[in-house]
Amino acid sequence: MRAVLTRLPLVLLALPVAAGLLVAVIQSQGAWGEAWALPGLMRAARLSLVPGLAATLVALTLTGLILALEPPGTRTLFRLLAAFLALPHAALALGLAFLAAPSGPIARLVAPLMGWQAPPDLLTVGDPNGLGLTLGLILKETPFLLLLALAARGPDLRRLDLVASTFGHGRALRFALIEAPLLYRRLRLPVLAVLAYGMTTVDMGAILGPGLPAPLSVEVTRAATRADLGGEGLAAALALMQLALVALALALWRGVEALAAALARALVARGARGVGWDAPLRALATLAAWSLIALPLAALSLLALRVVTLRWPFPDLVPLLSLRPLGQTLPALPPLAANSLALALASTALALALALIALQGRSRLEALIWLPLILPQVVFLPGIARLMIGVEPWSATLAAHVTFALPYLWLSLAGPWRAWNPRLAQVAATLGASPARILWRLRLPMLAPSLAAATAIGIAVSTGQYLATLLMSGGRLPTLTTEAVALSTGPDRALVAALALAQAALPLVAFALAARVKLFPSRPQGPKERP
Incomplete structure (x- = not known):
């Protein structure tokens, strides 16, 4: 019992x-013709596949670099991991959208250098290549992978790293050859979950992704929420296409795993030590660690500022503040x-x-x-x-x-x-x-x-x-x-x-x-x- x-x-x-x-x-029976005829279908599929794969690969790489080299800012990042993990995807996406908008703070900072007197005609949010969506996924999923890696990185792996340090390898290469393969085995399913989520996110895709066409998951949601019931079949067919696309991404990820293993074997066969790699990789890891701290905090700060902004003409750096907007929204x-x-x-x-x-x-x-x-x-x-x-x-x-x-x-x-x-x-x-x-x-x-x-x-x-x-x-x-x-x-x-x-x-x-x-x-x- x-x-x-x-x-x-x-x-x-x-x-x-x-x-x-x-x-x-x-439900998909009889709707496949309409699904294949959807305008921009291939582009919508690409906007699902490429940001998901790219964000997962970059997030996993940054996780490894930060764990291996522990650059300046690592302790601060680790202390904030729980807070960043708690930050909802939609809230982070909205903050990033405000931050990177043509009239946002970044554009205002560079306006004097570029001579802009009006917001530039740049597609910084909802760009057709999904770069903003990829950045948002990286900022959200890297803390998640870091937290899981810290939990999975037991004393046994640290002892292996200590033993390997006696052979004269650089820290980054030592981590990649000795600790990373064992750690990845413990993180493989969470990494695949991150990949699947990155390809199928709807809230971040709707906020940071392009609109016409949108990522495939957003197109599925639009069809499923149509006012008429005729969208159910189309949504089901597109959803099954999304499932096939995720299966393709998982197969491609298996190829990435095989490529990484082959590269590791080649480095071992060549007797690479990687001592000179640590300095440039440490600089990259430092930039990544502070970016993972600064960008979410900046996004949240801008959200707080927007709540009390009455007017903010471009290219002024400081808005006109008032409690009136806050009183209207409460x-x-x-x-x-x-x-x-x-x-x-x-x-x-x-x-x-x-x-x-x-x-x-x-x-x-x-x-x-x-x-x-x-x-x-x-x-x-x-x-x-x-x-x-x-x-x-x-x-x-x-x-x-x-x-x-x-x-x-x-x-x-x-x-x-x-x-x-x-x-x-x-x-x-x-x-x-x-x-x-x-x-x-x-x-x-x-x-x-x-x-x-x-x-x-x-x-x-x-x-x-x-x-x-x-x-x-x-x-x-x-x-x-x-x-x-x-x-x-x-x-x-x-x-x-x-x-x-x-x-x-x-x-x-x-x-x-x-x-x-x-x-x-x-x-x-x-x-x-x-x-």
């Missing part, structure tokens, strides 16, 4: 994904924030309970936990939404949020849960404690920091859900994320900035509260213990 119970959350996770995929296959925030917070708390609580149930046992079904992360959301979410027509929007949206929060909570808890010393339970059992009492009074309190961190991660995942909220609620449950993306191209920049800041504030507060959870409760005051 216990084995069935522990497998149940994994089955509940996989069933809607499989059902949504099946519905997409059925009334719109409470209902949206309430929806976002209620969904985040409810979905995190349910996902946490399911994750703890699943962790009570082990099975091969644990591989199913990666399904919602590897499979593109745009492939199975429209099908799930079709199956849940008639279900109350809040409940349908909550179920979708749990589907995406559960994998992250399970992955964040699996290591600490299984590293717990079982002898503590044996000692408690000999003293008469029941299994339930051991769980609630011993094991969970000792895992409080991990549980708090998992809760913060769940809130961050739920708060950032755009596509799941839009499709499952049919647009009838507005949240901070859906409204921020919907209004991102509108004229009211103060409102968009306020929505993005409020969206970022929820997970940041959650992570700040999680950081205050101590490893052990405070000990009662009493007589001083003997040494």
Whole structure:
């Protein structure tokens, strides 16, 4: 009975994904001709494939450089990793869009040098090659990979690096040949998840990507949310094309892995030491580390500035500030924030309970936990939404949020849960404690920091859900994320900035509260213990 119970959350996770995929296959029948005739289809596919592959490759490379060389700024970056991880994709994308806009601060800084008296006619946001989208993905996914790499980089890998240092190799080459292959084995599935997400992101694609044509995932969403029901078949066919494109990208990534292994073997065969490589690579790693710090902070600062900007004529560097825009935007925030917070708390609580149930046992079904992360959301979410027509929007949206929060909570808890010393339970059992009492009074309190961190991660995942909220609620449950993306191209920049800041504030507060959870409760005051 216990084995069935522990497998149940994994089955509940996989069933809607499989059902949504099946519905997409059925709905796509008869719509393939319309899908192939979609204007700009090949370009939309390229805007999905190239930024996803490029961002994943660059993010992984920067992660390796920072870990290998630990340039100046590394400690600051590591301290901010949790905050950057909590920053929703849409909030970062909106801040970057304001920062790089033709009338943004960067253009104003170079305006005197270029002689600009008006915003330049440059397509800096939504460029046709997806460069802005690629940059946004790099800034968002590199901290994620760094955090996972730090968790996976155990003492065994550090000892190998110490031994390898006696052979006279440079730090970068030593890391690439000795530590990186072993570390990558532990990070391979998260890297593939980053690749799949980068190719299928909708919120960042809609904000930073071009509009006509948009990345393929955005085109799927447009078809799925058409006012007439005729878009369902087109959306399903495009979604299956997106799935095939992700499969192609995973195959290409396998080629990248083989190429990297061949290059490593060639360097070993040539006896390369790489001592002279460290200086230029350290400069590159330093630039990367400070860019990963400065650009997200600048984006958030600009969002805050936009909320209190009354007028900002070009090319002035300093805007005319006023509290009037803030007062005009504040009334719109409470209902949206309430929806976002209620969904985040409810979905995190349910996902946490399911994750703890699943962790009570082990099975091969644990591989199913990666399904919602590897499979593109745009492939199975429209099908799930079709199956849940008639279900109350809040409940349908909550179920979708749990589907995406559960994998992250399970992955964040699996290591600490299984590293717990079982002898503590044996000692408690000999003293008469029941299994339930051991769980609630011993094991969970000792895992409080991990549980708090998992809760913060769940809130961050739920708060950032755009596509799941839009499709499952049919647009009838507005949240901070859906409204921020919907209004991102509108004229009211103060409102968009306020929505993005409020969206970022929820997970940041959650992570700040999680950081205050101590490893052990405070000990009662009493007589001083003997040494």
